[in-house]
Amino acid sequence: MQKLEMIYEGKAKKVYRTDSPDLYWVEYKDDATAFNGQKKGTIDNKGVVNNKLSAVFFKMLEEKGIATHFVQLINDREMVVKAVEIIKVEVVVRNIVAGSLAKRVGLPEGTLLSKTVLEYYYKDDALGDPLINASHIAALNLATPEQMAIIKEISLQVNDILREFLAPANIDLIDFKLEFGLHHGQVLLADEISPDTCRFWDKTTGEKLDKDRFRRDMGGVEDAYQEVLKRLGGE
Template identity: 70%
Template structure:
């Protein structure tokens, strides 16, 4: 598979065309940003770890009947994926109040929510990814109502599976972000699932094992990402 034109460079990934128009190549970088790009840094080996972690989780989700963009991992930092037309909506699923939900609703971090919360954010660096609802999505023609119904259902199914899977590995799945796209008339789960895009806490100590260590200068960032891979790698 030939690496072609660079299509897009994001904060943590680059996406290239390949010689197959239906397949893109994703390269995971060590660069990390937070607070809409205001904080910048690098996390050693993050690209490699997020590639491995995402590949593992996408494979497991495929086994559960959830369609993802994963084709295969082709090197330490590279993954082949189905070429998606990305829907510019970030889908956040929350089991426990943390981050922006804790702040918005005045809840103490760590408060469990009585019902799983699904939120949508409009993917726009310029606007700082504002929180939106189904009406905004329809008003801006970002996705159809049946597409959003399928996305919500899939996001909840991902949560059901991942929450259980992480629990068996002594991890609490606090919240996470998903992205979806269109491919040959189907909606597929895209992007990545990694400590960059999820909050994982150790079940006993409630130690943070995710990007919050970078966001909040807690130290031990690389070690946290390694620990997640270690717990997943042990099946």
């Protein structure tokens, strides 16, 4: 397979066309942004960790019956995925209050939610990815109700599978963001699953092992990413 021209550059990844119309080539970068691009920096080796960790998660999810875009790991920073058209809805799944939910509802971070919370955000950088609901999604034709039913079901399944997978590594899954794409009409789990897109807390100490260390200038960012990879056997 051949890597051809770049067709998209996002904040954390570059996407290239390949000699197959059905496949894209993804390169993970070390660039880090937060607060809708207002805070910029780099996290050494983040691209390597997120590429390898996403591969670990996607492979494991595929084994559990979740249809993902993942095809194969190419090297430390690159993977090949199925070509998808990204659905412009970001799905956030929450088990424990943190981040923007803590601010929105006035509960302290760490509060256990009595039920899993699902939120939808409009994937639009210029608008700052605003919170939207199912009726906005339908009215803006971002996805059909049938596609949203599938997305909701997969998101909740992924939450159960990830929590079970992370528990033996002594990691609590606080919340995470998923993106989905369409491949020949099929809804596939896409984008990445990494410490950039999930909140991971050490079960015993509550230590943050994710991008909040970068967002909040806590230090130890690289070590935290490396620690997650090590605990999940990606290294």
